[in-house]
Amino acid sequence: MSPVLASISNVSRTAETLRKADYRSYLPAVEQLERQGFAIIKVDSAILAEVEAVQDLAQAFFAEPGAVKHAYASPSCVEGYREIGPEYSLVPERPDLTESFSFWYRNRHRPEMEAWHSSCPLHTALHNTADTLCTVVDALFTAMAETWSPGAPRLGFQEASYIQINYYEPAQHSRELLQDPHEDGHLITLVWATEPGLEIKVDGQFIPVELAKNEMLIMPSSILSLMSGNRVPPLYHQVRNSRRDVPRYSLMFFVNPEITQKLEPWIRNDSNAGIDIIEQANSAPNKFGLPTLVDGAAGQGKTYG
Numbered sequence: 619m620s621p622v623l624a625s626i627s628n629v630s631r632t633a634e635t636l637r638k639a640d641y642r643s644y645l646p647a648v649e650q651l652e653r654q655g656f657a658i659i660k661v662d663s664a665i666l667a668e669v670e671a672v673q674d675l676a677q678a679f680f681a682e683p684g685a686v687k688h689a690y691a692s693p694s695c696v697e698g699y700r701e702i703g704p705e706y707s708l709v710p711e712r713p714d715l716t717e718s719f720s721f722w723y724r725n726r727h728r729p730e731m732e733a734w735h736s737s738c739p740l741h742t743a744l745h746n747t748a749d750t751l752c753t754v755v756d757a758l759f760t761a762m763a764e765t766w767s768p769g770a771p772r773l774g775f776q777e778a779s780y781i782q783i784n785y786y787e788p789a790q791h792s793r794e795l796l797q798d799p800h801e802d803g804h805l806i807t808l809v810w811a812t813e814p815g816l817e818i819k820v821d822g823q824f825i826p827v828e829l830a831k832n833e834m835l836i837m838p839s840s841i842l843s844l845m846s847g848n849r850v851p852p853l854y855h856q857v858r859n860s861r862r863d864v865p866r867y868s869l870m871f872f873v874n875p876e877i878t879q880k881l882e883p884w885i886r887n888d889s890n891a892g893i894d895i896i897e898q899a900n901s902a903p904n905k906f907g908l909p910t911l912v913d914g915a916a917g918q919g920k921t922y923g
């Protein structure tokens with residue numbers, strides 16, 4: 619694989635002012651997505667510092683006793699901690715062999731999450747990192763729109779998107795795959811990972827992804843395929859068990875379209891004719907054991923027994 623591409627600079631939280639100015643640096647990533655089905659972007663030192671701070675806080679959090687971790691879990695809206703069990707990639711009998719912790723924008727004004735801000739630094743750090751990555755995604759989507767449908771309205775994503783850190787203990791498991799093959803059912807997923815394990819399907823074969831510390835992988839999934847008239851197919855991926863006796867952390871920013879917008883594809887053709895893209899995005903989490911976007915936003919996801 620030939621790594622890439624867009625060098626991200628001048629990222630700040632004033633997304634609206636920088637979005638138009640910065641999108642050109644993401645045009646190579648769009649080209650890579652079309653040509654090879656994935657892209658790798660370099661992140662600047664400020665982003666890397668935020669990501670590494672999240673990892674340090676995650677290391678401390680996941681080492682806490684179960685009771686402490688479950689105090690920061692709200693399964694009905696998929697916020698905070700999740701143990702191994704509820705989430706899977708293919709079938710419920712084979713759960714993803716990872717603990718995880720999530721921050722969703724949609725939940726940030728719930729009183730219990732506001733309370734976490736003072737007592738759970740991991741939650742706050744994830745929120746901050748998501749804010750930064752929103753500027754990256756906003757510029758990337760602008761680059762896509764300029765490539766495929768110049769003048770298209772801005773794609774709203776923040777309220778429906780979430781960031782998650784996964785914690786794996788590979789040596790504790792006998793399975794070959796810690797996550798079975800799947801595509802995420804989102805627009806894109808930005809991935810940063812410290813240890814080997816992630817494999818992506820390219821030309822029919824799973825190949826390992828080796829990311830440098832200052833690189834993130836852009837994984838397209840089915841909602842982006844619908845938006846792009848299948849110019850970019852969904853990227854299937856899995857996590858192989860390295861058997862290593864050191865933890866594996868991976869940080870993912872899962873990007874969904876906001877479900878309140880009327881969404882037209884950037885490219886309309888037979889591949890997306892008659893398909894309600896918002897409804898596809900809404901129901902996609904069901905296939906992994908998670909509530910729809912509507913149910914999760916309403917706090918009506920199932921509570922795990």
Ligand SMILES: [Fe+2]
Pocket residue numbers: 800801802855
């Ligand atoms: Fe995934």
